[in-house]
Amino acid sequence: MAETVLETEGLTMRFGGVVAVDGVSLKVRARELRCLIGPNGAGKSTCFKCLCGLLKPTEGRVFLRGEETTGWDPHRIAALGVGIKMQVSSVMDGLSVQENIWMAARRHMDARAATDKAGEVIDRLALGAIARADLGRLAHGERQRVELGLVLAQDPWLVLLDEPAAGMTAEEVARMGDIIREMTRTAAVVVVEHDMQFIRSLASTVTVFHRGRVLVEDHVDRVMADPVVRDVYLGKGA
Amino acid sequence: MQGDARRDTGLAVILGAVLILGLPLIADTNMLTLLVVYGMLALSLGLIWGFGGILCFGQAAFFGLGAYTFAIAGINIGESTLPLILAVLVPAAAAALLGAFMFYGRLGDVYLAVITLVFSLILFRWLSTTAGPAYVIGNARLGGYNGIPGFPLLNVPGYPRWELWGDPLYYVAAAALLIVFLLVSWLLRSSFGRIAIGIRENEERVSLLGYDIRARKTVLFAIGAGIAGLAGALFAAWAEVVTPSLFGLQQSAEIIIWCIVGGLGTRFGPVLGAAVLTWVKIVLGGQGAIDNMLVMGLILVLFVLFLPRGIAPELARLWGWVTGGTRRPARRRAPRGGTADG
Numbered sequence: 001m002a003e004t005v006l007e008t009e010g011l012t013m014r015f016g017g018v019v020a021v022d023g024v025s026l027k028v029r030a031r032e033l034r035c036l037i038g039p040n041g042a043g044k045s046t047c048f049k050c051l052c053g054l055l056k057p058t059e060g061r062v063f064l065r066g067e068e069t070t071g072w073d074p075h076r077i078a079a080l081g082v083g084i085k086m087q088v089s090s091v092m093d094g095l096s097v098q099e100n101i102w103m104a105a106r107r108h109m110d111a112r113a114a115t116d117k118a119g120e121v122i123d124r125l126a127l128g129a130i131a132r133a134d135l136g137r138l139a140h141g142e143r144q145r146v147e148l149g150l151v152l153a154q155d156p157w158l159v160l161l162d163e164p165a166a167g168m169t170a171e172e173v174a175r176m177g178d179i180i181r182e183m184t185r186t187a188a189v190v191v192v193e194h195d196m197q198f199i200r201s202l203a204s205t206v207t208v209f210h211r212g213r214v215l216v217e218d219h220v221d222r223v224m225a226d227p228v229v230r231d232v233y234l235g236k237g238a
Numbered sequence: 239m240q241g242d243a244r245r246d247t248g249l250a251v252i253l254g255a256v257l258i259l260g261l262p263l264i265a266d267t268n269m270l271t272l273l274v275v276y277g278m279l280a281l282s283l284g285l286i287w288g289f290g291g292i293l294c295f296g297q298a299a300f301f302g303l304g305a306y307t308f309a310i311a312g313i314n315i316g317e318s319t320l321p322l323i324l325a326v327l328v329p330a331a332a333a334a335l336l337g338a339f340m341f342y343g344r345l346g347d348v349y350l351a352v353i354t355l356v357f358s359l360i361l362f363r364w365l366s367t368t369a370g371p372a373y374v375i376g377n378a379r380l381g382g383y384n385g386i387p388g389f390p391l392l393n394v395p396g397y398p399r400w401e402l403w404g405d406p407l408y409y410v411a412a413a414a415l416l417i418v419f420l421l422v423s424w425l426l427r428s429s430f431g432r433i434a435i436g437i438r439e440n441e442e443r444v445s446l447l448g449y450d451i452r453a454r455k456t457v458l459f460a461i462g463a464g465i466a467g468l469a470g471a472l473f474a475a476w477a478e479v480v481t482p483s484l485f486g487l488q489q490s491a492e493i494i495i496w497c498i499v500g501g502l503g504t505r506f507g508p509v510l511g512a513a514v515l516t517w518v519k520i521v522l523g524g525q526g527a528i529d530n531m532l533v534m535g536l537i538l539v540l541f542v543l544f545l546p547r548g549i550a551p552e553l554a555r556l557w558g559w560v561t562g563g564t565r566r567p568a569r570r571r572a573p574r575g576g577t578a579d580g
């Protein structure tokens with residue numbers, strides 16, 4: 001079996017009295033595609049932020065490739081080779097698509113190589129027509145695609161995506177699915193998602209969150225058939 | 239990319255040389271030296287604020303530190319070369335410490351502004367109380383409110399007797415400004431500069447790309463302070479006296495106004511803003527009847543209301559219109575709406 005690249009042990013995050021994440025233990029292996037699903041407020045994004053260092057977990061530990069990274073700052077975690085896309089779209093608005101992607105590549109290669117890399121990623125994501133445009137002027141779907149470009153340019157071995165398909169058109173979602181599957185050739189990909197259609201199309205192992213805990217973890221088809229999951233998740237109109 | 243950079247440098251050198259040589263024909267070099275010094279001071283804030291997104295309300299502190307370092311080191315050493323170097327290094331080191339404290343402490347923008355302002359006011363208050371003979375550094379008496387007069391002026395390196403004042407001082411200061419301008423341009427084209435601009439645009443995103451923004455902001459802040467310190471040393475050489483008012487609130491406020499009026503997020507804008515507004519101030523000062531700070535405030539308000547991007551972007555647009563739009567339209571956005579590179 002492939003090595004474990006991401007592991008959490010009893011991860012817990014409390015906000016005052018609210019227990020957003022409650023003793024979550026996960027294991028993701030190299031080149032695995034893993035979806036984290038669950039109803040709104042289940043604690044997916046909070047767990048996600050604990051993984052990438054934006055939140056310091058109240059309890060529990062995080063390991064990346066066997067190294068404990070609990071409480072590390074985000075830049076140290078990213079610098080390990082972890083590509084991150086937050087739920088809320090976040091890019092350098094005043095800079096062009098090319099400059100955004102160049103910056104992602106530049107961290108682990110010299111300036112010239114980063115320019116080549118940016119060109120490569122722009123071609124791969126079909127962003128050529130808007131490569132010189134400022135991010136601030138782009139449509140939502142395009143911005144999401146650029147964010148994916150930032151992740152790709154980092155050549156990560158672990159990719160963390162929070163709701164990458166939110167607000168996209170069906171066509172864009174399909175393309176996103178292809179890109180994510182392609183990423184798993186070189187990286188483990190963890191996708192937090194809400195859109196059931198999209199999750200089915202990815203056909204991966206699914207971890208279901210409910211009230212901060214892991215409810216079940218199994219292949220998507222079996223999870224969908226699980227009456228308990230249907231009850232807490234699908235029952236609420238997803 | 240490289241062709242762009244070469245053209246940009248060539249343009250700056252030609253334009254700079256024309257201005258440096260041409261302006262003495264129409265204006266007094268004594269005044270021009272002051273405009274140049276303030277232009278450099280504005281450039282220092284324009285760099286860290288306009289490109290790094292660091293709003294420092296106390297840039298005057300580093301200007302004053304540079305001036306005092308130059309004066310104190312000059313009295314103790316004599317020859318001006320080492321004092322000039324120290325006038326860059328001391329403010330840069332102070333900024334590195336202050337910056338590390340602020341950026342590693344994750345202080346928000348407002349706290350940053352307040353702390354830098356307080357830092358400069360503390361220096362102002364403290365230096366004002368150093369009148370007695372007890373306050374000496376080596377052979378230099380700090381002199382309290384009256385400051386330090388009579389220190390060695392700028393001299394030709396290695397020749398302490400060849401002091402530079404009047405026309406030669408102007409040419410040296412102006413050449414220094416041009417060199418600093420070119421270095422700033424180079425810095426902004428470098429990876430460090432481009433990432434600094436990314437940090438201005440979205441700090442969190444850049445840190446999620448794996449960059450340590452605290453270290454980078456600290457370094458940029460120190461570079462800005464070093465430039466302000468050099469401007470301070472040149473100011474000291476020009477004024478032949480340094481006083482605590484260099485650290486004053488008015489000085490800090492004016493630097494910010496220069497940047498806004500000239501055009502934040504551009505290299506040339508702050509220099510232009512400083513020169514124009516200082517010139518206006520000198521002309522009005524001759525009239526005597528009008529309060530300077532009131533006029534500066536009024537100009538600021540008018541610009542914020544009617545020309546929020548400042549002078550430089552409008553000049554760039556005019557230039558593009560004159561040359562038939564060959565110039566690319568302004569692309570980069572400054573933190574609050576400024577744009578274009580002038």
Ligand SMILES: Nc1ncnc2c1ncn2[C@@H]1O[C@H](COP(=O)(O)OP(=O)(O)O)[C@@H](O)[C@H]1O
Binds near residue numbers: 041042043044047
């Ligand atoms: N910064 C915060 N402060 C307080 N409560 C929070 C914070 N972030 C999230 N929560 C709470 O934690 C719970 C889980 O939220 P979240 O992780 O965003 O869920 P999901 O991403 O699964 O929709 C929610 O009840 C939310 O209100």
Ligand SMILES: [Mg+2]
Binds near residue numbers: 044045046087
């Ligand atoms: Mg969420």
